[in-house]
Amino acid sequence: MIPRVRRIAAVCALGAALAACGSADPAGSARPAPAESRASASPSASRPPVLAPGPGGLTPVFEHGPRTLGKTVALTFDADMTADQGPRAAAGEHFDNPDLIGALRQLKVPATIFMTGRWADEYPIEARSLGNDPQFEVANHSYSHHAFTADCYGLPTIAADKMRADVERAYASLHQAGVPHALPYFRFPGGCYDQRALRALSGLGVTAVQWDVVSGDAFATDAGAVTRQVLDGVKPGSVVIMHCTRSAAPTTERVVRAVVPALRGRGYRFVKVSDLIGESAGHR
Known part of the structure; x- marks a missing residue:
C-alpha cells in the first residue's frame, strides 16, 4: 500500500472509490517514456x-510543460x-x-x-456549467473508469478491444450533457497505461495526459x-493531479485555497493543460 499522501494516483482508484467535480455556479507495466515536446499548435480555438x-x-x-519558459x-x-x-x-x-x-x-x-462519461451522465448540469465556462476546460477520463492495464489499484479492467469504444462513449456523454468542446486529451484511469493501451487509442487523435506532481x-x-x-513538488511547467470529490477527497478545497496564494507568491502563473501543450509546440 502506498502511503496516503504519497500514493500515486490512488488518485483515481482504490476500488474506484473516487468521483468527481461539481459546479458552484448555474500503474501499468512497461510504460514507454512520455513523448518529447512535439506538439502541433492549432491556429484556431476550436482545435x-x-x-x-x-x-x-x-x-x-x-x-x-517546458521547464525553461517561465x-x-x-492544476x-x-x-x-x-x-x-x-x-x-x-x-x-x-x-x-x-x-x-x-x-x-x-x-x-x-x-x-478530466471527466468520466458516467459522471457527466449523473451530473449533466454541473458538466454543462464547467464545459461552458472559459475558466475551465473539460477533457476525457474514460466512460467507465475501468483500468486500461491489469493490476491498477484494484480497478476492474477493460478489454483491449473495448478501450477505444469506452473513450468514444465518454465523449458522447460529455456532448450529451452539454459540454460543447471536450478537448482531445485523455487521462487513463489510475494513470495506468502500457503500449497495448496506447496502441488501442491510436487514431483517435488524443494526447494522453499524465502529471509530474501527485x-x-x-x-x-x-x-x-x-x-x-504540492508546494514541494511544483516546478515550472508542472501538471498537478487532484480530485474534486467531496466523499473521497474532502480536503481539496482547503488545499487549493492554501496552494494558490503560496504559488502566486513564488511567481507562478496558473494555466490550463492546453496552454502547457501549446508552450511545448514552440520548444523543440
Whole structure:
C-alpha cells in the first residue's frame, strides 16, 4: 500500500472509490517514456494543440510543460465515477464538490477537468456549467473508469478491444450533457497505461495526459500535508493531479485555497493543460 499522501494516483482508484467535480455556479507495466515536446499548435480555438503521434501512430503521452519558459503550472482535477456508484449517489453520497469549483472561480484559477462519461451522465448540469465556462476546460477520463492495464489499484479492467469504444462513449456523454468542446486529451484511469493501451487509442487523435506532481489528496484527511506535498513538488511547467470529490477527497478545497496564494507568491502563473501543450509546440 502506498502511503496516503504519497500514493500515486490512488488518485483515481482504490476500488474506484473516487468521483468527481461539481459546479458552484448555474500503474501499468512497461510504460514507454512520455513523448518529447512535439506538439502541433492549432491556429484556431476550436482545435487545441496536441502532441504528435509516436512511432507507428502510437498515442502520445504528456507529463509536463517546458521547464525553461517561465513559472507556469496547471492544476488538474479528476471527475471519477463508475456505473456501480449510481446507487450510492441516489442514496445521498456526494460525488461532486461545488465548494471547490467555487473556490477556483473566486481565486480566478483556470483548471483542466478530466471527466468520466458516467459522471457527466449523473451530473449533466454541473458538466454543462464547467464545459461552458472559459475558466475551465473539460477533457476525457474514460466512460467507465475501468483500468486500461491489469493490476491498477484494484480497478476492474477493460478489454483491449473495448478501450477505444469506452473513450468514444465518454465523449458522447460529455456532448450529451452539454459540454460543447471536450478537448482531445485523455487521462487513463489510475494513470495506468502500457503500449497495448496506447496502441488501442491510436487514431483517435488524443494526447494522453499524465502529471509530474501527485497531490495525494485522494482519501487524505490532513490538508496541510497535501498542501506541503504540492508546494514541494511544483516546478515550472508542472501538471498537478487532484480530485474534486467531496466523499473521497474532502480536503481539496482547503488545499487549493492554501496552494494558490503560496504559488502566486513564488511567481507562478496558473494555466490550463492546453496552454502547457501549446508552450511545448514552440520548444523543440
